[in-house]
Amino acid sequence: MKSDISTVDHEREDLLVRRIKNGTVIDHIEAGEALNVVKILGITGSTAESLSIATNVMSGQMGKKDIVKLSNRELSKEDVNRIALISPKATINIIRNFKVFQKKGVEIPTLIEGSVRCPNPGCISNTNEPITSKFAVLPNGLRCLYCDSVITKDLTSHII
């Protein structure tokens, strides 16, 4: 399967962001959301992955988009679905030996576990209890499965 990351247009982007040998390329991220994608994946400066980020790259389909390249890590289905919350049009390209091994879209999950903090300070999920936050995904946002608080705006500010 051929990915548009290998097209001529994207070769220009490769001048900014080098091709990777093995790992994951997250393409078609909404412009400006790349850092939130990295955040939702739990990648910090102290994690082992080698990471490249391109923001506001020209895109035929989207006008502008962001791209994240992640060396030596293939995203799991759960990781991919978490990205769907903030960038539902993102595509995931699994790269092996410089070639696209697999390409998939993201699917919005029905349950989000552990990656979003409940906005209600009185919620039991915001204490030292041995639980992770759990949210049901609604058409217009997320509902905390502990206290029923609903997040409809500014989801990224609630990402842990």
Place this chain on the structure above:
Amino acid sequence: MSFESAIARLGGTSISVSSVEACSIAKGETLADTIRVVSGYADAIVIRHPKEGAARLAAEFAHVPVINAGDGAGQHPSQTLLDLYTIRQSMPIDGIDVALVGDLRYGRTAHSLASALSLYGVRLHTISPKGLELPSSLVETLSAKGMEIIEHDEITDVIGQVDVLYVTRIQRERFPDSTSYFNVASSYRITPELLASAKEHLIVLHPLPRVDEIDPRVDALPHARYFEQSRNGVPVRMAMLLRVMA
């Protein structure tokens, strides 16, 4: 107390932990661990906790049935069952007009009752001080289910239309000073004069304890059903306990 009365009347016994100091929570134990331990001591757990969602957490860790007896400003479902039972004693619930009065933002009894009433085609009227309105997320959820929810500024706007007046306590700590509290609380006070323009069959309910929300002169009127409502807590909770342990 009504749960203790209920289990005693069923011939059972209860172990009550009424304060944090009396249990291992004071030593820093998590609620999850407390629940795991108590699961080994009892056939059911009835929990009231200051954090929203505590009962759901308890249900995840318990090996026995858990009943939510109030979680912070979240829900109070056992109160709702006895509220419904008390309304049902006076009238069919379907299609009636119910007014919720008071602190509807933090009042967990109002949240649970509003949700339950949405199953009966009830038209809901809300009257609350600014900032203490029914949570918008709950209003959206119930409206999406088709419930008609009408917000009013004054009780007098709606007193002649409703079948049930459900009054909740406005807590002093929600206001910056005593004067603000008294000004607001007095404007939501239920009096015989206010009830003079109510429907004859209107009933006044309150989850109790009350402070100043209902004039004591109302107690003698046929509208007053809050003490009967409180008494109903025992048989309703007996039924709940039997149901979960049978």
